[in-house]
Structures are given as structure tokens and as C-alpha cells.
Amino acid sequence: xxxxxxxxxxxxxxxxxxxxxxxxxxxxxxxxxxxxxxxxxxxxxxxxxxxxxxxxxxxxxxxxxxxxxxxxxxxxxxxxxxxxxxxxxxxxxxxxxxxxxxxxxxxxxxxxxxxxxxxxxxxxxxxxxxxxxxxxxxxxxxxxxxxxxxxxxxxxxxxxxxxxxxxxxxxxxxxxxxxxxxxxxxxxxxxxxxxxxxxxxxxxxxxxxxxxxxxxxxxxxxxxxxxxxxxxxxxxxxxxxxxxxxxxxxxxxxxxxxxxxxxxxxxxxxxxxxxxxxxxxxxxxxxxxxxxxxxxxxxxxxxxxxxxxxxxxxxxxxxxxxxxxxxxxxxxxxxxxxxxxxxxxxxxxxxxxxxxxxxxxxxxxxxxxxxxxxxxxxxxxxxxxxxxxxxxxxxxxxxxxxxxxxxxxxxx
Numbered sequence: 001x002x003x004x005x006x007x008x009x010x011x012x013x014x015x016x017x018x019x020x021x022x023x024x025x026x027x028x029x030x031x032x033x034x035x036x037x038x039x040x041x042x043x044x045x046x047x048x049x050x051x052x053x054x055x056x057x058x059x060x061x062x063x064x065x066x067x068x069x070x071x072x073x074x075x076x077x078x079x080x081x082x083x084x085x086x087x088x089x090x091x092x093x094x095x096x097x098x099x100x101x102x103x104x105x106x107x108x109x110x111x112x113x114x115x116x117x118x119x120x121x122x123x124x125x126x127x128x129x130x131x132x133x134x135x136x137x138x139x140x141x142x143x144x145x146x147x148x149x150x151x152x153x154x155x156x157x158x159x160x161x162x163x164x165x166x167x168x169x170x171x172x173x174x175x176x177x178x179x180x181x182x183x184x185x186x187x188x189x190x191x192x193x194x195x196x197x198x199x200x201x202x203x204x205x206x207x208x209x210x211x212x213x214x215x216x217x218x219x220x221x222x223x224x225x226x227x228x229x230x231x232x233x234x235x236x237x238x239x240x241x242x243x244x245x246x247x248x249x250x251x252x253x254x255x256x257x258x259x260x261x262x263x264x265x266x267x268x269x270x271x272x273x274x275x276x277x278x279x280x281x282x283x284x285x286x287x288x289x290x291x292x293x294x295x296x297x298x299x300x301x302x303x304x305x306x307x308x309x310x311x312x313x314x315x316x317x318x319x320x321x322x323x324x325x326x327x328x329x330x331x332x333x334x335x336x337x338x339x340x341x342x343x344x345x346x347x348x349x350x351x352x353x354x355x356x357x358x359x360x361x362x363x364x365x366x367x368x369x370x371x372x373x374x375x376x377x378x379x380x381x382x383x384x385x386x387x388x389x390x391x392x393x394x395x396x397x398x399x400x401x402x403x404x405x406x407x408x409x410x411x412x
Contacts, residue, residue: 001026002327005138007126008145009033011047011103011308012294014110015315016142019060021119023323028138029114032125032145039108039209042266043174046217047103048072048190048204048305050386051096053312064109065101070205070212072098074189075382076181077368079196084251090372091189092382098190100206100215102174103308104266128153128284135288140322140330143282144293144311153282154292160350166272167301167357168199168219169227173242174206174267178214179256190305195249196359199226200303203253213263216242219303222272225249229270238268275301275357277350280339281332291335293318298346300353305385310349317342348389355396363398366405376408 002025006017009031017029033041049057057063075098076091115121124130127149135141143150181191193201199220206213220226226245232238239262246254262268278297282290294311321338328334360368371378384390394404 002139003137004028004322005030005134005141007131007141007143007150008293008296009038009107009111010044010144010294011107011311012315013142013144014107014114015056015060015062015312016144016293016318017114017119018062018110018117019315019319020322021114021117022060023319025322026120027114028120028122029111030122030124030126031111032123034123035108035111038111039104040266041104043172043269044103044107045269045307046100046172046202046204046215046302046305047206047308048098048100049308049312050098051094052386053309054096054099056312056316059316062110062113064113065105065207066099069099069101069207070188072100072190072205073187074184075385076184076189076191077194077371077378077381078191078250078252079194079368080249084249086252088368088372089183090378091184091191092371092375092378092380094386095383096386098386100204102206102208102213104209105207126150131290132284132286132288135284135286135290141288141290142293142318143290143296145296150282151278151296153284153290154278154280154296157277157279160277161275162354163275163357166222166274168303169222169229169272170270170302171218171220171226171229171238171242172269173216173239174208174213174263175216175239175257175260176210176213176263177260178203178216179259181256191253193250193253197221198224198249201246201250201253202305204305208263208267210263214260216246216257216260217302218242218245219301232270235262235265235268238270273299275299275350275354281335289332289335291318291330291338297339298343298350300350301357303356304349304353304388306349306353306388309386310346313345314342317345345389348392352384352388352391352395361398363401364395367395367401370405370408374405374408377405
């Protein structure tokens with residue numbers, strides 16, 4: 001039986017651990033926190049998982065919250081005009097529903113399941129020196145802890161990393177009491193609100209530790225009017241500032257947020273990071289090799305909501321590469337090939353995300369505007385969140401965009 005060590009108990013690390021466990025591998029999982037510490041701690045992120053990523057969870061029988069989490073059936077886009085009105089406003093319908101489960105709920109539940117199924121769970125913050133020791137006793141070491149000392153083992157890939165500084169200041173509040181969107185009270189949707197030159201607000205329904213909730217997620221251009229959350233420690237102050245900015249920039253979202261309250265004292269988060277692609281192989285002091293996973297090697301800005309989706313897709317891809325490799329050694333060539341296989345999917349996420357961080361060119365504004373008049377355009381854009389590879393066909397190139405819009409115009 002092959003022995004695998006997974007370092008880091010996030011979406012990708014736990015999904016790999018549970019997936020390999022089900023295939024009969026002897027898996028050890030290292031986490032710097034217990035399940036109870038995660039469950040009672042601060043929110044870790046936002047997450048909205050689309051159909052393909054959710055299916056990967058179903059494939060390993062780990063979709064425990066699917067009947068409880070809100071079913072997200074649409075994705076809407078609004079663009080604020082200079083006078084505070086909506087210059088653009090529409091919602092596209094998803095082919096398969098999306099869902100969001102607070103990672104405190106999911107990661108704690110998955111950790112408990114991994115242990116109950118006989119996996120070895122080690123609660124210990126791992127340093128490079130620890131991995132140097134463990135690498136000698138395991139057939140493969142996977143590093144899925146996306147922060148801290150371990151990430152420094154993986155060299156930045158400058159050719160795939162156009163940014164060397166954060167492109168957005170991030171701020172999250174999990175709330176109860178948000179009213180329904182009056183345009184579609186009969187179904188749930190993720191709402192993307194764009195404030196040109198200022199930033200974005202995403203609103204997504206979720207399942208948290210206290211039941212159904214909504215996430216208010218600001219992405220602010222650094223140095224701009226939304227870049228004001230750094231240093232705020234008091235959760236109620238964080239929420240008050242979130243709502244103040246809503247009232248100023250997005251009055252239509254503020255109108256349904258007048259009665260919100262935080263889900264819990266750990267329901268806020270703020271931070272920033274530079275989007276970075278790293279080389280996938282880390283070399284230990286003794287010469288041993290480890291393979292980076294998900295955010296460790298491909299960390300995109302959350303503006304396109306792809307983080308947990310990419311982590312799920314990376315986990316599924318790596319599981320396939322590991323199982324198909326059989327009893328052969330997990331050497332550097334195999335590690336590179338496993339990453340290259342994942343990059344075939346991940347490159348589309350990185351390209352789209354980096355494009356969305358800039359000011360939209362005229363042909364993209366034309367697409368967003370047309371989506372308000374032509375439902376097929378709205379639906380296609382919405383489903384791109386599940387399969388970003390499709391954006392190659394109509395989003396980046398002005399000629400392809402024009403040809404596509406012409407093909408769906410009335411009478412075409």
C-alpha cells in the first residue's frame with residue numbers, strides 16, 4: 001500500500017486525502033488546527049462552487065451538505081453608473097446549480113470523516129524541516145498549505161505571474177437577514193456588482209455554522225475608497241463600514257441589507273495577496289521533492305470566484321494522476337507532468353481572472369451590455385464561471401466577440 005502525506009487541510013488537501021483514502025492508499029493528513037478549532041474559528045474565505053467542482057465532491061461521496069446549502073441557480077451582473085443607478089443589470093441561469101458551504105463547516109466535517117474512515121490525522125504546524133524528515137518515509141508528499149514558510153519552497157513563475165503586488169483589497173462579512181433580490185425572489189443567484197474604477201461587491205448565499213446566510217464580499221482597488229478595512233479588528237465596526245460603502249456605491253444592494261447582522265463574531269475577514277503562479281516542485285534541504293497543490297502553485301485573485309473551484313479541480317486531477325501512476329516512483333518528472341495536466345484547466349482561470357482585474361475593453365462592455373438584452377449571452381457568461389475555457393471562444397478577442405454577438409442577435 002502506497003503511503004501519501006498531505007500537508008494542509010483545506011479544500012484541495014482534504015479532497016485529495018478523502019479521495020485517495022477511498023482508493024485504498026495509506027494517507028496521513030497534517031493540519032495546524034483541529035476540526036473543533038476550525039469550526040469555532042474565523043471564516044477562512046468566500047466560496048461558491050459551480051457544477052464541475054461540486055461533481056468532484058459527489059464522486060468521492062463527500063457532498064454532505066448538498067441538501068442543506070442554498071441552491072444557486074443564477075449569476076447576475078450589475079454595473080453602477082456615475083449617478084448611482086444601474087447602467088447594466090441582468091442575471092444568467094446556470095446549467096447546473098452552484099452552492100456555497102462555509103469552509104468552517106466543510107473542512108471540520110471532512111476532517112472528522114477522514115479520521116472516522118481510518119485516516120491518520122496529525123495536528124501539527126509543518127515546517128520545511130518536518131517535511132525533510134517525513135519525505136523519507138512517504139512515497140509522496142503533497143503540500144496544500146497555501147500560506148507561510150512552506151510556500152517559499154516553490155519558486156515564483158514570472159512568465160505566468162504578471163502581477164507582483166495585490167490587485168484588490170479584500171473584505172468579507174457573513175450575515176443573516178439579507179432580503180431577497182426583488183428582480184428574482186423565486187431563486188437564488190450570486191450577484192456581481194461592478195463599480196468602475198473603484199472595485200466590486202459579490203453577494204452569495206451560503207450555508208454557515210448557524211444555517212442559511214449570505215456573504216457580502218468587497219474587492220477594492222488598492223488605495224481607493226474601498227481600501228479601508230486594514231487594521232479593523234472589531235467585527236461590528238467591519239460590518240458597519242461594509243454597509244456604509246454599500247449605501248454609497250450600490251444603493252440597490254443596500255436596500256435589502258438594512259436589517260442584516262453578522263452570523264457570528266468570527267464572520268468577518270480582510271486581507272490582500274498578489275496573484276501568483278509558482279513552479280510546482282519544492283526541493284527539500286536533503287534533496288527530497290514535494291509537489292505543490294492548488295493555491296500553493298496557482299493563486300488567483302478571487303474576483304472570478306474560482307479559488308475553491310480550482311482547488312477541487314486540482315485535487316481531482318492529482319488523484320487521477322496518482323492512481324494512474326500505479327507503483328512507479330513519484331519522481332520530479334511525474335510531479336511536473338501532474339501539474340502540467342492540471343494547468344491545462346488552470347491556465348484558463350488565470351487568464352480570465354487577470355483580464356477581469358483590469359479596466360474592461362470596449363468589446364467586453366459590449367458583451368456585458370448585450371447580456372441585458374439577450375438571455376443566451378447572459379447564460380453563457382454565467383456558465384463561464386463553471387468552465388472558464390469557454391471565454392477563449394468569445395471574450396478576449398474583439399473579432400470573436402463581435403461575431404458571437406452577431407450570431408445571437410434577433411433575426412440572425
